[in-house]
Amino acid sequence: MSAQKSGSADKGFLTRLTSATAFGEGLDGYDLGAISVVLPFITKDFGLSAVQQGLIAASTLAGIFFGAPIFGYLTDRFGRRKIFILDLIAFVVIGLLQGFVTNVTQLLILRLLLGLAIGAEYAIGQTMLAEMVPREGRGRRLSSLQVAWYGGFLLSVIIAYVLHSAGLDWRWILATSAIPGLATLLLRQGLPESPRWLASQGKEDEAREIVAEHLGEDYYEDEDLGGETESETRFADLFRADMWRGTTFACVFFTCLVTPYFAIFTFAPTVFASIGIHDAKASIIGTNSVAFLGALAGMLVIEKVGRRSLLLTSFYVMVVTLAVLGIWGTAPAVILLACFAGFAFFNAVSDDLTGVYPAEIFPSELRGSGVGLAAAASRIGATAGTFLLPIGIDHFGIGPSLLAGAAICVVGLVVTHLWAPETTDLSLTKTGEADPSGRDGDGNAADSAH
Template identity: 40%
Template structure:
């Protein structure tokens, strides 16, 4: 029997829990920033006399910023380290959020939200790379997967804040500025977070890496306990060639297929539910219920990712979620409760693919390019999400609700097919084994992930 590894088989410590909580501040702010604008636009539109096109630009500007910031943040974190950027990116969110309260026209607002989105997008590869490189393999999957759940927590918080400020004169300025409050709390909590010893080793800063390892894991632990990653000089170009190109294609396609229907359902839930027969208050409560079910789906995925493994989870998640959307397309005239039940079924079953958006990219690439890989995959998926979200109202108008749901089902089934062909199993492997081309399969008795 193999002796426990001092890092990969370490128990879950207070340090790991704090790091996971502080790192999840990025998706919390993502959910908050993208959700609060929907409430704020109710007041912004009449104040600035916005056209529908301008409303769309205000709503989409942060999403475009995330697209741009994710890859830039990934490249920067691979080049300059995880720790130094772990707080700088949030400082930009704080400054721009406060500045939104003083804008005098829509173009300044669009510009500031673009910058906020860039900072939020940059935080994803920075925070997930740092967390992945510290996490024991048994807990790596659940800790990374929990990122998605925090997105919905942020969204719920935004709706509560928005509702509280809705009847305040000029309340939209306070709504948008309010994002600075959680950002300040998160940046203060992140101060003092150590640099990744794996990244320090790649930069040949051995003494610093040893100091971090001894501080986190105790005396006697050193860089000699990081043997699994070969010291080869891998560049970002490796993402587009050899086995890493295939891995990048898999991650980008499955991520896109996962979030295109989800973003559409989430953004246009009331409109879709109304077209399917749920109107008025029932549609609003139905949308809130579906949001809760998305969170439940993420929690279910977290509970299953170690038990089922990555590959079975992603295949089953796509397959059952696609079936739920297909049934919504077929039974458009069903009772309101059946429609709501099918939407809930989709929200819960798609949770497995949601948590794997952050697990797979961090596991399948080596330290040198891990941040760039996460950033590139996130950016590519946001292109599809933006296009898909934009096309949903067009599809509802020209194709109808039934075919819109069927198209969503087809996109979801494509994700299932790609996962059947390319999804690897990384449960029970060390981070170095996961990132190696042709990595060995985990032992059948492995309990870790």
């Protein structure tokens, strides 16, 4: 039976579900974009030391590090829907409270709690979406999460600059995150539990009822929900003999994408200055615009190119562009700009896979835990990149620091070659069985282009 018949699903429901999930991912980008703009104003207002600035900048990342695996495990144990709603309520309340802080301690606590809510969103969002949408177009819908992240970041940077120019206090600039958070919360009202999770818990009747109402009568068989087996949820199972390669791949490739990503924001003003653009605002907005276009392009081609090929190609381009920037720092401005833009673009293209692969390669009883662990590992890379890059520049210079970024991408490239499966067109029941050679869950060669 063709998976196309699952197209009898309620299109309005699928659009609402995708939007409700993607907007949640966009909230992280929105929050990080806003704090990147207002941190200098916070520093001036509170007289922050360098250590305090670092703590404020890293507090949300620390919250994500703890929140993603904890809440991912909880969703595997108790279901997706409740936490899918509760973490948005927490985000709205905490975001709004930022408008009332009077000292750095209060702000630090709120930023840490906000990170926990965002971490929960990382674990739940792509898990919920992956388990509900049909296999046809699943990669495109999951990629929309990263498009929303870049869109949220870019939007918040523009809004923050405009509101600051209008004289609005930095507290209320941060608190504006409650507005898109509330809109996302309203979109999530009334969404059902994941039928795939219900099936994995032995609740087949409930799963079939939700499928019949929202996803079409053929969906249950087309997406192989009957292949879900009831299993006990144990976090340690992520490292059992048949799982550790997938777990390692998800954590490593995610980390290798995120760590050098922060070089974009460090070197953006320098690269733009080399071609006569000395406005920091223009360089930040320009860089994020390129990244947004990259994420959008990745979303549009992922189903035709395939997951594995798209990730490998992106890593190759990132290795080459960072190597050129690191070795040939005196190149003509047009070459530096082309390499810089190429890295930013393909980093964003491949970042789409962070919303796709983790949700596809873990079985239902471990999906939330696996996605959460991969997100937590990536935050280690984000923190390390933020902390170590200025030190590296101080001690070794810009060139060697960029070459270190290229080396990190080489690690991601090798791990992808070894362990990245091709999961395009496979049901979620089969994606976790796909092997790194590009074969499908039954051991047959999979054609990633269709």
